[in-house]
Structures are given as structure tokens and as C-alpha cells.
Amino acid sequence: MPSPRYHREIPQRYRLEAAKCKECGRMSFPPRRVCSNCGAREFEMTKLSDHGKILTYTTIRVAPKDFENQVPYNVAIVESENGVRVTTQVVDCKPEDLEIGKRVKFVFRKLYSEGHTGIICYGYKAVLI
Numbered sequence: 001m002p003s004p005r006y007h008r009e010i011p012q013r014y015r016l017e018a019a020k021c022k023e024c025g026r027m028s029f030p031p032r033r034v035c036s037n038c039g040a041r042e043f044e045m046t047k048l049s050d051h052g053k054i055l056t057y058t059t060i061r062v063a064p065k066d067f068e069n070q071v072p073y074n075v076a077i078v079e080s081e082n083g084v085r086v087t088t089q090v091v092d093c094k095p096e097d098l099e100i101g102k103r104v105k106f107v108f109r110k111l112y113s114e115g116h117t118g119i120i121c122y123g124y125k126a127v128l129i
Contacts, residue, residue, distance in 0.1 A: 016050065016106055016124055018084050019043035029084045049081035050106045051129070059095040066112040078104055078126055089125045097128060105129045 019031035023040035029048065034041055057076035060067070067073070074090040076098065090098060091109065104126035111123045 014108070014122070016048040016080075016086075017045045018048050018082070020046040027082060027084050029086060046082070048084055048086070048106075052078040052080040052086070052104055052106070052126070054090070054098065054100055054102050054104060055079050055085065056100060057090065057098045066114060070112070074098055076104070076126065078106075080106075086124075090128065091125045092127050103129050 016029075017031070018027045018029040020027050020043060021035040021038060021040050022042040022044060024035060024038040026035055026037040027046060028036065028043075031043065031045070035043075055077045057074060059072050059074050061072045063071045063073070072095065074093065074095055076088060076090045078086050078088055078090075080086060086106075088106070090104060091107075106124045107127055108122065109125045111121045111125075113120050
């Protein structure tokens with residue numbers, strides 16, 4: 001069964017929401033309880049842009065348990081148009097198609113099936129544009 005943490009994170013997983021500090025304006029993704037910049041505790045939720053660019057990437061060939069059936073797969077750190085960095089899988093492409101600076105779009109996809117229960121967990125991935 002998916003963990004309680006997974007369910008708490010559904011808003012940012014499904015809508016790509018970041019927490020914007022009401023004091024200094026710093027955006028955090030995933031959302032935090034305390035601003036890493038100024039220590040404030042009040043935030044407003046902000047929708048991230050669904051477009052960004054690849055800052056760095058790698059191809060995973062030995063994966064953790066729930067992702068073993070997806071190898072090899074690409075993972076990148078993508079900077080959204082809001083300036084927030086998101087770690088995500090890049091799908092529907094070959095590893096040799098990836099380049100630093102390439103533009104991507106976030107899409108809603110199946111992330112994995114949870115263990116023996118087969119419960120499907122959804123979230124965002126990126127595709128090249």
C-alpha cells in the first residue's frame with residue numbers, strides 16, 4: 001500500500017505545486033515547512049510551469065525495487081520556467097537524445113506499481129519538446 005507520505009504529496013505530484021515563501025518569495029519544491037532562505041513558516045502554493053530545460057541527466061541501469069521493470073530509464077534535473085529545479089524521469093526518448101539545455105514538458109504519467117499489491121502511483125515525468 002502506498003505510504004502516507006505519498007498521499008500527503010499528492011497536490012505537488014498531481015499539480016506540480018511549489019511553496020512560495022510569503023516573506024522572501026523563495027520557491028521550494030517539494031514544499032517545505034520552513035523556508036530554507038529566511039526561516040519563515042508561511043507559504044502560498046504556486047503552480048509550476050509545465051515547461052523547463054534539462055540541467056543535467058543520467059541513465060539508470062540498476063534501479064530500486066519498484067522501478068526494476070523500467071530499466072534502463074532516464075532521470076534529469078529540470079529547471080522549470082519558474083526557476084524551480086525538479087528531479088524527474090525523462091520518457092519517450094533514447095538516452096542519446098538527451099542534452100543539457102534541451103527543452104522538456106512535464107506530463108502526468110504512471111510512476112510505478114507498488115510492490116505485491118499492484119497499486120498504481122501517478123505523478124509527473126518529462127518529455128522532450
